Amino acid sequence: MNISKKLMLIVILTTVEVSITVFSAFEIAKGAKFHQLNFLHLKYINQLSKSINEIEIDKSIDTKTIESNILAIKQQPIDCLEEINILNKVIMEIINTNQALTICEKDIEVADTALSSLKQYENRAIDRHTFLTSLNHALYNFNEHSENFEEPIRKTVSFILITLIPLVLIISLFNILFISYLSRTISNSIHNLTLLLSSKPKDNINLDEDLEKNTTGELKALIIAARQRIREDFFNLENNKELQAIVKTQTASLQQANDELAQFAYRASHDLKSPLSGAKSLAQFVILDIEAGDTKEAINNAKIIYQQMEKLETLVVDILLLAKADISSEDITPIDFDQLIIDMKERLAWLMKDNPCTLETNITLSKPITSDKARFAQIIENVISNGLKYYDKTKPSPYVKCDIFDKSDILTIIVSDNGIGIPEQHQDEVFDMFKRFHVKNSTGSGLGMALVKKHIEFLKGDISFESSKDGTIFTITIPMDKQV
Known part of the structure; x- marks a missing residue:
């Protein structure tokens, strides 16, 4: 019964x-x-x-x-x-x-x-x-x-x-x-039932067989339901642990992204405000100069306004490029690195003019590279332009070298120079946004290396550097089988 x-x-x-x-x-x-x-x-x-x-x-x-x-x-x-x-x-x-x-x-x-x-x-x-x-x-x-x-x-x-x-x-x-x-x-x-559950299983007989032989009615149904619930609880516990790990990782990533966004918003607003405020003040001076008939001074102030607007335009362009760095591109084409270097030199003509630095490039590839051409162009241009900007005026033969080669399905880009180097106390901040370590020589927005870092991470690659007073060497490696 x-x-x-x-x-x-x-x-x-x-x-x-x-x-x-x-x-x-x-x-x-x-x-x-x-x-x-x-x-x-x-x-x-x-x-x-x-x-x-x-x-x-x-x-x-x-x-x-x-x-x-x-x-x-x-x-x-x-x-x-x-x-x-x-x-x-x-x-x-x-x-x-x-x-x-x-x-x-x-x-x-x-x-x-x-x-x-x-x-x-x-x-x-x-x-x-x-x-x-x-x-x-x-x-x-x-x-x-x-x-x-x-x-x-x-x-x-x-x-x-x-x-x-x-x-x-x-x-x-x-x-x-x-x-x-x-x-x-x-x-x-x-x-x-208590003895059955607390005793060790006999040889070749599992708990299910013991329950089937020695237990009936509600107790049997209760044990079966309890075992099923325990299995589900263990399964849910494992899933919860995995979910907690995912949430923890995502939370850390989100916190980092929020910190970067807060820093970006502060620095961007500061850097955008500076040329705008300067241009506004100079525009008032231009008006006063014109009213006073001093056209020469008005022209000088207008030129300064133009330079401020150029600086503002560069900053805005760099911000747009940084914002687009995390967005997938559909412009996947074979990359002609020789032409990419030629185009880069044309864009950096203003920087290379009257610059004693020599730029040497060496491209050795065993097979064509198909990827996002714009990302590679921005990576190479930003790293090389930094070498050209921060050359050491005290050295007799300043140079910047760029070597591009592949080995074992790894694309490697090495950019080296004998410039003034990166101060040791700031080397941990190289890839942060709005960082300038040589204010007297700085002409950019401070977003170049942050943009380089984002592009390389998007391509599943890695970037490292060594820097001293003798110069700086950037080494970039990108798996060719994991490119976009």
């Missing part, structure tokens, strides 16, 4: 026992109530007797008091009949005590007759003597009924006590034994 059925049986047996016990208690209490009703019956008979004695000594007749006494006497047998149920009637029939019901019915009839005589006396239909005789006859019957009522009620109550109390005890004892048996079987089932 399943544990749930055993528990249900225990509940049913307990409910039956409690119901019989409560019923027995009510039945025993009912016997006491019958005795109480008979006592009240005698009490009101005594009051009626006093009223009759007063009439006999020629006192005036108080019909209201007499009527009240008779109604009170009548109420006791009425209450008694209402308390009797079908089971009581059956019991009284069996033990031959049903005459108590007949007595109650006769008592009510006597009371009704006495009340009728009272009405007749009040209406002067009968005289005083006839009324008194009627009351004495009713009083006699009431006393006789009260006396005869006591014995069958006592006998009925005794039978209930003798019958129900042993029945309750027997049922209680049976319940105790049977419930103890059921509880023991449940405890044994749980104990056996």
Whole structure:
């Protein structure tokens, strides 16, 4: 039998026992109530007797008091009949005590007759003597009924006590034994399952087979559900760990991006504001110079404004290039590095003019490179232009060299110079935005190397450098099989 059925049986047996016990208690209490009703019956008979004695000594007749006494006497047998149920009637029939019901019915009839005589006396239909005789006859019957009522009620109550109390005890004892048996079987089932789960598996027998052989019903279903839940919890735990690791990594990346964005916004707004503010002030001077007729000074200030706007344009262009560095490009074409160097020299003509630095390039490729031409152009141009800008004026033969070659599916670009180098205390900041380490020689926006770094990371490559007073060497490596 399943544990749930055993528990249900225990509940049913307990409910039956409690119901019989409560019923027995009510039945025993009912016997006491019958005795109480008979006592009240005698009490009101005594009051009626006093009223009759007063009439006999020629006192005036108080019909209201007499009527009240008779109604009170009548109420006791009425209450008694209402308390009797079908089971009581059956019991009284069996033990031959049903005459108590007949007595109650006769008592009510006597009371009704006495009340009728009272009405007749009040209406002067009968005289005083006839009324008194009627009351004495009713009083006699009431006393006789009260006396005869006591014995069958006592006998009925005794039978209930003798019958129900042993029945309750027997049922209680049976319940105790049977419930103890059921509880023991449940405890044994749980104990056996506990031993099974806590013991080591036998040779060639796994836990599923043991459960199948030794466990049934709800316990088996419970263990199966618990094992499934544990598997799911372990699976979810592993997923949560992986998810937490991903979230942690993404959070760190997002925090870094936010920090970079905050720094970028601050420096960009500062660098954009400077030439704009200068141009605005100079424009006011130009207006004043023109009004004063000093065209020469106005022209000089206008030239300065033009230079400021060029600087602003360079900054804006570099910001746009930096913003586009993280965006995938569809312009994937074979790259002609020789032409790329020629185009770069044309764009850097302004920087190379009157510049004592010599630019040497050496390109050795075993196979064509297909990738984003614009990214490579910006990488090479920014690194080379830095070498040209920061050459060492004290050295007799300043130079910048660019070597481009491939080996084992790795494209390598090495740009070296013998310039003034990067100050050691700032070498960790080379790829940060808006960083300029030689303010006197600086003409750019400070975004060049940050742009180079983003392009190389987009191409899954790497960049490193060595720098000292003897010069700087940048080494760029890009896997050719992982290019865009």
